[in-house]
Amino acid sequence: MNHYLFKSEPSDYSIDDLKKDKQAMWDGIRNYQARNFMRDDMRVGDQILFYHSNHKPPHIAGLAKVASEPYPDPTQFDKNSKYYDPKSTPENPRWMLVDVAFVKKAKRILTLAEVKADPILEGIKLAQKGQRLSIQPVSEAHFEYIETLIG
DNA sequence: GCCAACGTTGGC
DNA sequence: GCCAACGTTGGC
Numbered sequence: 585m586n587h588y589l590f591k592s593e594p595s596d597y598s599i600d601d602l603k604k605d606k607q608a609m610w611d612g613i614r615n616y617q618a619r620n621f622m623r624d625d626m627r628v629g630d631q632i633l634f635y636h637s638n639h640k641p642p643h644i645a646g647l648a649k650v651a652s653e654p655y656p657d658p659t660q661f662d663k664n665s666k667y668y669d670p671k672s673t674p675e676n677p678r679w680m681l682v683d684v685a686f687v688k689k690a691k692r693i694l695t696l697a698e699v700k701a702d703p704i705l706e707g708i709k710l711a712q713k714g715q716r717l718s719i720q721p722v723s724e725a726h727f728e729y730i731e732t733l734i735g
Numbered sequence: 736g737c738c739a740a741c742g743t744t745g746g747c
Numbered sequence: 748g749c750c751a752a753c754g755t756t757g758g759c
Contacts (some may be wrong), residue, residue, distance in 0.1 A: 591757090615742075638757055696758080714740040716756045 586625055587727035589633040589710055590648065590684065591718040599634050599645040599689055607651050607685045611659045612667045614679065618719040623654045623680040625721075632684060633722060633730060635710070643693040644734060652683035691735030704729055 590610065592598065602608055613619055630650040636643055656677035659667035672678035700711045709720040722730075 593757090617742095640759095642758070714756095716741060718756085 585724075586627070586630045587632075587722040587724055588621065588626070588630065588650075589635050589644075589720045589722050591635045591637045593638040594636040594645070595638070598636065599648075599686075602634065602646075602648060602684065602686045603689060605686070607683055609657075610681050610684050611657050613657070613681060613718065614667065614669070615718065617717055619680055621719050621721065622682050626650045626654060626682050628652065631687075631727060633727065637718075642696040644690060644699070644730060645693055646689040646734070647687040647731065648684050649687050650682050651685035654680045654682050657681040692733070694730060694734050 594600075597608070610622070613622065628650055632648040632650065633644050634646045634648050636645045656674070657667070657679040659665040660669040660672045660677065660679045661674060662668055667679075669678055696710070699705050699708060705711065705726055708722065708726050709715050709717070710722075
């Protein structure tokens with residue numbers, strides 16, 4: 585069982601959207617490191633912290649889980665999509681994704697400032713300077729601790 | 736809106 | 748294969 589943090593801009597796709605949809609295709613990831621996590625490491629049932637970026641304040645908004653095996657991101661083949669990638673082919677797809685399912689909303693959100701201030705969360709990638717990766721691994725200890733904080 | 740940090744692209 | 752230029756992310 586692995587643990588991750590997924591970033592999303594709530595104006596684009598929020599935890600409430602996921603709650604409404606119950607499950608969603610995590611499309612549009614165009615970063616190789618983030619893709620590699622989905623393609624190589626994720627299994628159904630892996631747990632996810634759902635993070636709201638570009639929001640005041642940025643915060644962890646709830647929990648989700650991996651709900652599918654990895655498969656090719658269909659938007660890479662769609663000429664009308666902003667995620668279209670002309671260099672990718674169905675025979676040799678460049679971008680893979682997983683489905684994500686809603687688990688629960690935080691009873692109490694955990695802000696980035698709180699994450700950074702908590703000595704127990706020392707070393708978490710989210711708090712590291714210049715950390716832009718939209719999918720990051722989280723240690724089991726950190727995940728479980730955050731789970732208790734957000735209720 | 737600014738800008739630091741980073742990733743990608745493409746000329747050489 | 749180097750690296751300058753450019754684009755993006757995302758906190759502040």
